[in-house]
Amino acid sequence: MPPESTLNRSPSFGSHVLRFASGSLVSKVFGYARDAAMVAFFGAGWLSDAYYAAFRVVGIFRRTVGEGSVNAAFVPALAAEKNAGRAREFFSAAWTLALGASALLCLAAFIFRRELVLLTARGFASDPALLGLTVLLTAVLLPHVVLVAASAMLQGALNAEKRFFLPQAAAASFSAAVLAYLGLAASPLGADFTMEQKIIGLAAAASASGLLQCAILLPAAARAGYLPKLSNPLSNPAAIRLLAMSLPALLAAAQDQLSLLVNAFFASFMEAGSITAIYNAARLTQFPVSLFAAASAAVALPSLSGGLLQRDPDKFRSTLDSAFRLTAVIILPATAGLLALAMPVTRALFEHGRFTPEMSALTAAVLTCLSVGLAGYAFNKLAASVFYALGDLITPLWVVGLQVALNAALCFALAPSMGAPGLTLATSISSLAAGAGFALLLARRVPGAFRPGFGAFLAKTLTAAAAMGLACAGGARLMADTPPLAAAALLVPGGVWMYFLLLRAMGAGGARELLGLRGREER
Incomplete structure (x- = not known):
């Protein structure tokens, strides 16, 4: 070199991910400003x-x-x-x-x-x-x-x-x-x-x-x-x-984009604005995926490559564990938050200029169904990256091919009764199925890929995320008459604070520790 x-x-894995995510955050903030300006105009x-x-x-x-x-x-x-x-x-x-x-x-x-x-x-x-x-x-x-x-x-x-x-x-x-x-x-x-x-x-x-x-x-x-x-x-x-x-x-990495392309094909037969609603909803779900799941995958790839599993299997599994934990600690609450706050977030970001309340309702419904599969999108990116690091480019291609085929079949089944939200629900279900397939294949390919203690950590994370989601949903109902931007500005940071507070109370660690910004205790 x-x-x-x-x-x-x-530097720590979390520090590298933070740099990647910080750069992505700059891009995403500009991206949301662009999308809001686009639909307003x-x-x-x-x-x-x-x-x-x-x-x-x-x-x-x-x-x-x-x-x-x-x-x-x-x-x-x-x-x-x-x-x-x-x-x-x-x-x-x-x-x-x-x-x-x-x-x-x-x-x-x-x-x-x-x-x-x-x-x-x-x-x-x-x-x-x-x-x-x-x-x-x-x-x-x-x-x-x-x-x-x-x-x-x-x-x-x-x-x-x-x-x-x-x-x-x-x-x-x-x-x-x-x-x-x-x-x-x-x-x-x-x-x-x-x-x-x-x-x-x-x-x-x-x-x-x-x-x-x-x-x-x-x-x-x-x-x-x-x-x-x-x-x-x-x-x-x-x-x-x-x-x-x-x-x-590249075909495997395009999993979520290929699924959205299938959605756009079906949406082209639907009411005007359906394709735009799917695009804007996808942009919102891509925020946590691009910021942390893609970051974990990109940062882990150089470290996991070059035969590390054979040279130092403990380091390989430790790096993998860090990537899994960091992804879970962000993606699970993001899922709960988007499910609870789909409407106020959509209204706050997009309901300006020529973007009407009816457009917000359609976009929020599409976003809710797409958010169901957020954990699948994130895990699939990370799991595929592990196979790439092992020199296996074919397994992810097979999994993604089956996922896209399942997505298309589900679109046929759900679109007639649900419209555009049915298309994104099809994407969520097929992505979660692909995630289950990746998990089984990864456990077989890398014995001990999911280290002891990961299950307990995942349970705590799910519990905290669910509690946060319920609190945010209740807050959204109480603030139904509040301007959407003000509601989102209060509920989103409040939900994040509550989530990390619950994790600390359950003994999972503080925010800096969970994000890998300082050393964790031995698990």
Whole structure:
């Protein structure tokens, strides 16, 4: 590795996760501001449905590759290159390969953009204007795929060096570009343009934002010894192996996004605003998953890779235990909180401008059903990361394939009676089933993966989360007439305080200890 490698430093697992999560928090805060501004400006109707349907395909690639999932194959391969010169050569070859592959993907998607839209939003075929706008927006957004691939390789290189904050925070450039554009569109400068023209401009701003993300990451990557250069990937066997390894890893990492793509397909036959409701609900559930489950998976991957299970099985299981506990201590209360506060949180974040109370009701119902599976989404990301670290890219692919198939079957069963909420309930059930499958396979592959004491810890966490959820639900009923922003501002931090207080009372530890920010007592 380059001389300034940080791979041998040993800050706590929780500290690394905190850096990753802090960077993600910056990106997520900007993201929620972007989404709130988007629906306030355009509402939740056919225009926003067209944009989100067009963005769904690009968004799968952006979230799957851009939010650390490239680490699944790239980080272990880069970490295996012990020589600094060979590491740089491998990085340049992999970067060139990623650019070339994403450019070919972008070109193919552009040529077949109409067919792609019909595949993912078949219900739009009955409305030529809606279909035409979605096809156009897809074409405008597609170049973003190439820029995401370029920035993802820079992000992966920095993560391999255990530099986690900047790669995650840089993703805020996407939201910053969109917010800047919406500000211009709402100003007198945008007065002469129609709403259709403005949403096309929005797609252009979103597409170009990848340039800003690359510009933010490039100096840090260069300082770490990874200045990207075009090179012949065929001359580097490791880069070719990376391509073969990346395809199943990326498909597996896209589990939740593929499920939401299935949901969007069914939602395209439903009332206007259904796709937008699913998108906004998914954004809220992705907050704790991206902040902590994805962080735990990304931070654990470099530590678990390279044959650690054979060299030091105790350290492997200890790292795994830390990841499981940190994920559980955040995801379980997040589930309870979203179930209890779906309506006030939705109203506080989105009910502004053209976003009506009826839109809030639909979004909250969709969010409630999607929140049921939050633990499944989180655990699946972490479990898949463990299999990647063990060099097994096929097992996660099988589990995810079965999960997506089950999701589609459940959508057929639930959509007629439940509408859009039935689609997200299907996603929750299938994700929890996949989580159960991952747990069984992981216990067989890594005996002792769930260490003694984890069951008791999980029981305490579930008890505290359930009590917090009930208290928040009661508080929401009492504050039904309170402005939603004020209600959310009181209930959310109050629920967090109550949850950690209950955990401490049950002997599970304080917040800093539970989050891994200081050493735990021997369990």
